[in-house]
Amino acid sequence: MSDVSVFNKLGGAPAVDAAVDIFYRKVLSDDRISHFFDSTDMEEQHNKQKAFLTMAFGGPNNYNGKDMREAHKHMQLTDTHFGAVAEALVSTLEELNVPKEDIDSVVEIALSVKDDVLNV
Amino acid sequence: MSIDHSNVIKPSQITFNKNSITLKPEESVLEALLREGHAIPNSCRAGACQCCLMQVTPEGKAHLPASSQQGLTSPEKELGYFLSCSCVPSNPITVQLPSEASDSAITTQITEVRPLNNTILRVRFSAPLDYRPGQYLNLLFTDDAGVQHTRSYSIASVPELDQTTVELHIKTYENGVFGRWIKGSSVQDQNIEIQGPLGHCFYSDSLAHDNTNTLLLAGLGTGLAPLYGIVRDALNQGFDKPIHLVAGARNSNDIYLIEELNKLEKQFPNLHVSLVALEGEEYEGIKIENIYDFCKNLDIDFSKTHAFLCGAQSFVGKLKKQLFLSGTPMKSIMSDPFLPAKNP
Incomplete structure (x- = not known):
């Protein structure tokens, strides 16, 4: 699932660093999903968001379907939750003036893990 | 036949666990260590x-x-942390895993124990420690029953100002082990073992030169100890943009170090000290207000603020979230959450 060309085109690790605060702020401010993060350690969660963005940007990562399923298994996630995260992702990239075609590539990668996240 | 080495770049070396490894061209520190069979997380x-x-x-x-x-x-950079996968050094370097940094203990003698208020003690000892104000130490001591205890305390002193005198502010509890130990008769002559320094919550000189335009230091209770070290360190290093120091407590009686803070504020015009308590009487300029609201209402640009938050974990977590959502970058929020001790 790693597409290093997209990752490099977006600017690699520094691009992830630029995006993660904006993205995490959006996630924490969205009433549809913010409650999932109430009792979590912010730094730990910030690192997880960074790992997620690295994956979605097509960067090198260790994401696999089994871990994805396991991590989200007890959260009873629905399309609404997944959609909220996807919206946060897209609006983050728009804010950073990422060209539409690259946003599409990122969304495509994010969608590839949807079934695992929702445990369907 | 001879080979011309003239345009081959001289390979660099790294030393790890006293072993020297010569790097191959373009090889990262991580790759070289893994090649030599060292288990490095990656x-x-x-x-x-x-x-x-x-x-x-x-x-x-x-x-x-x-x-x-x-x-x-910036503290991680200052402590020499780096990502070994992305490091192709140009000169020989000696490297270690971060956890190995300070696990050896030194023994010293307590030179001063003085109450700062009803429950907080100032404890001083002399030790040739290489620390940054705001870092913390582990104190190892043995109680009357012969049980060994470890407690972590933040450092309130500044090496450039206080030389080898190290100062801690220690909150004592009715049945707390340290309180009982320190109040024991001949404690001033007792040896104490210290481990450290540890922790990443300290001032870096780079903050004077990047786009940071305000420092916000907020602490509850003895969270003021590391902040008192950090603020004096920043001022001593010449940070001349506004600094807001907010010292909070549940009751206004519990606010301490008022005289020292007032003195510091008079000496440095860019320092603004606020004392905030949730309840109790207003005296010495203490405001009765919720510390979260107080910080929210500060007239500062949160996106260019660098924050230091110290005190109970719940306080640090809540204020960190508030600042982050107000625009402070995650990397600009240093924190030292105090965790409850696990007995013994």
């Missing part, structure tokens, strides 16, 4: 996940390429 190998974090000795800091510190906080 994952993405692209400088993103930070799993392969290592630490260089102080002499080696200048030889780290900037790309190997991408995404690290």
Whole structure:
């Protein structure tokens, strides 16, 4: 699932660093999903968001379907939750003036893990 | 037949666990260590996940390429942390895993124990420690029953101002082990073992030169101890943009160090000290207000603020979230959450 060309085109690790605060702020401010993060350690969660963005940007990562399923298994996630995260992702990239075609590539990668996240 | 070596770049060397390894051309520190069979945690190998974090000795800091510190906080950079997957050093360096940094203990004698208020003691001892104000120490001591205890306390002193005198502010509890131990008769002559320094919550000189335009230091209770060290360190290093120091407590009686803070505020016009308590009487300029609201209402640009938050974990977590949502970058929020001790 790693597409290093997209990752490099977006600017690699520094691009992830630029995006993660904006993205995490959006996630924490969205009433549809913010409650999932109430009792979590912010730094730990910030690192997880960074790992997620690295994956979605097509960067090198260790994401696999089994871990994805396991991590989200007890959260009873629905399309609404997944959609909220996807919206946060897209609006983050728009804010950073990422060209539409690259946003599409990122969304495509994010969608590839949807079934695992929702445990369907 | 002879081979012309003239345009081959001289390979660099790293030292790890007293073993020297010669790097192959373009080889990263991580790759060389793995090649030699060392177990170094790693994952993405692209400088993103930070799993392969290592630490260089102080002499080696200048030889780290900037790309190997991408995404690290300024204290991490200052302590010589780097991402071994992204580090191809130009000169020989000595490296270690971060956890090995300070696990040896030194023994010293307590020289002063003085109450700062009803429950907080100022404890001083002399030790030749290489620390940054705001870092913490582990104190190892043995109680009357012969049980050994470890407690972590933040450092309130500044090496450049206080020389080898190290100062801690220790809150004592009715049945707390340290309180009972320190109040024991001949404690002033007792030896104490210390481990450290540890922790990443301290001022870095780079804050005077980046786009930071305000420092916000907020603490509850003895969270003021590291902040008192950090603020004096920042002022001593010449940070001349506004600094807001907010010292909070549940009851206004519990606010301490008022005289020292007032003195510091008079001496430095860019320092603004606020004392905030949730309840109790207003005296000495103490405001009765919720500390979260107080910080929210400060007239500062949160996106250019660098914050230091110290005190109970719940306080640090809540204020960190508030600041982050107000626009403060995650990397600009240093924190030292105090965790409850596990007995014994």
